[in-house]
């Protein structure tokens with residue numbers, strides 16, 4: 001009986017130690033300087049505007065397929081009014097976050113960075129102003 005108690009105490013101590021070790025590993029993976037895990041602190045969503053932020057992200061990542069001369073899916077995103085329309089109807093956030101029910105954008109390309117998605121989300125939730 002005493003031996004059993006000692007054994008289970010040993011097992012318990014071991015599992016606590018192992019659990020703690022795993023927990024440490026996890027914390028190491030998300031250190032701020034790990035480029036695979038950019039931290040929110042590195043993404044500055046202050047002063048997000050259409051003209052200085054959103055239009056640049058769209059022009060770099062979307063206009064190759066969504067300009068007047070190349071309007072894939074009939075979608076043109078080259079002016080504030082056109083981007084505002086998809087911001088207001090939910091499609092812009094749906095496609096860039098790869099939400100269910102929306103075609104994932106950029107089509108066949110790499111998803112926008114978390115930071116660029118956060119910036120666009122901030123602009124949309126502010127009412128997608130023409131600023």
Ligand code: HEC
Nearest residue numbers: 061062064065072073075086091092095096103105106107
């Ligand atoms: C390589 C070409 C390509 C790129 C780059 C691209 N798209 Fe598209 N997009 C398409 C095509 C094609 C469609 C039509 C739907 C489909 O075929 O999936 C589409 C459709 C859309 C639609 C309409 C979705 C709907 O439900 O009606 C939106 C909004 C959109 N794209 C936004 C974007 C945004 C924002 C970006 C940049 C982050 C982007 N697209 C980048 C090709 C592209």
